[in-house]
Amino acid sequence: MWPTWADASASAGEEPPVRVTVVTMLPDRRLLLVHAHPDDESIGTGSTMAHYAADGAHVTLVTCTLGEEGEIHVPALAQLAAAEADQLGGYRVAELAAACAALGVSDHRFLGGAGRYRDSGMMGLATNEHPRAFWQADLDEAAGHLVEIMREVRPQVLVTYDPNGFYGHPDHIQAHRVAMRAVELAAAEGCAPLKVYWTAMPLSVLEAGMTHFAESSDNPFGGIENIADLPFGTPDAQIAARIDGTDQHTAKEAAMRAHATQIPANSWLYSIAGNFGGEFMGVEFFTLAVGEKGPGTGPYGWEDDLFAGLPAETAPDRSPVAAAGLR
Numbered sequence: 001m002w003p004t005w006a007d008a009s010a011s012a013g014e015e016p017p018v019r020v021t022v023v024t025m026l027p028d029r030r031l032l033l034v035h036a037h038p039d040d041e042s043i044g045t046g047s048t049m050a051h052y053a054a055d056g057a058h059v060t061l062v063t064c065t066l067g068e069e070g071e072i073h074v075p076a077l078a079q080l081a082a083a084e085a086d087q088l089g090g091y092r093v094a095e096l097a098a099a100c101a102a103l104g105v106s107d108h109r110f111l112g113g114a115g116r117y118r119d120s121g122m123m124g125l126a127t128n129e130h131p132r133a134f135w136q137a138d139l140d141e142a143a144g145h146l147v148e149i150m151r152e153v154r155p156q157v158l159v160t161y162d163p164n165g166f167y168g169h170p171d172h173i174q175a176h177r178v179a180m181r182a183v184e185l186a187a188a189e190g191c192a193p194l195k196v197y198w199t200a201m202p203l204s205v206l207e208a209g210m211t212h213f214a215e216s217s218d219n220p221f222g223g224i225e226n227i228a229d230l231p232f233g234t235p236d237a238q239i240a241a242r243i244d245g246t247d248q249h250t251a252k253e254a255a256m257r258a259h260a261t262q263i264p265a266n267s268w269l270y271s272i273a274g275n276f277g278g279e280f281m282g283v284e285f286f287t288l289a290v291g292e293k294g295p296g297t298g299p300y301g302w303e304d305d306l307f308a309g310l311p312a313e314t315a316p317d318r319s320p321v322a323a324a325g326l327r
């Protein structure tokens, strides 16, 4: 993964010509995100990912399924659907690669390898029972795949969903369960992240959106009388971090547009962006599930950095100089 100094080991019976210590150079800040389907990373955390990637942190994305059961909003691709040629999963691998490129993220993995776990479909559908459905995954086996990545990357910060999977999709709920189980298992090995965040949307933002779009013909809140009727929303006092990636909102929009089968070109998501501008697309919110909240601002002390408050020593210095005991 990162440049290492290879051991020069002697072949049998000869003195090694030179001995070089194996050292893995880890970037100082390492963020791991666990998402259910290709598209979630861009919709839910695209600006945050682009913000940290642009700022030199190492961003690792783990996607748990290929999104095989998704809708298809590109008519020419309709035959790829699960009920037809069942090729949507493979196509979404390419959409995800394009989205990661737009976000500046180069370290992407599928949990257990591409195709290990299948998109379960919406809650209650027969697809939930597919033998490879992520919803049916053995928790410790799936978490074990994530621990392998934690051993290698040693993230200080992990982002995933809350216990409801943000909005109740079975793969999102399972991604939460697998990620939190992996944190437990990794803790026993000393490679667990020190802070774990869950994606969230403050009620104040939802209120503002509902008011803003009340008279709009393209009202995403159409038919909803009260934001309490939405399957997501978090009281502002329970939010821990507000990450302002406004400078990356165009990267987020480009990443979302890479997921053309899932997000129609005329989606309300883009009209909100047009109306709210960078504020809606570029600012993302999180609750803190594990770890100590760092210094923050505003009425609720929201952090503006997911790495806030982490002791410097959590970014292990594995440089050759440190390894040689010279620091």
Ligand SMILES: CC(=O)N[C@H]1[C@@H](O[C@@H]2[C@H](O)[C@H](O)[C@@H](O)[C@H](O)[C@H]2O)O[C@H](CO)[C@@H](O)[C@@H]1O
Binding pocket: 037, 038, 039, 040, 043, 067, 068, 069, 070, 071, 119, 120, 121, 122, 169, 262
């Ligand atoms: C953002 C997200 O999690 N998308 C999932 C989700 O997609 C929904 C699904 O297609 C549903 O039928 C639509 O009515 C809804 O608008 C979509 O958001 O579920 C899909 C199937 O599991 C999944 O592939 C997609 O990534």
Ligand SMILES: [Zn+2]
Binding pocket: 036, 037, 040, 169, 172
């Ligand atoms: Zn999803």
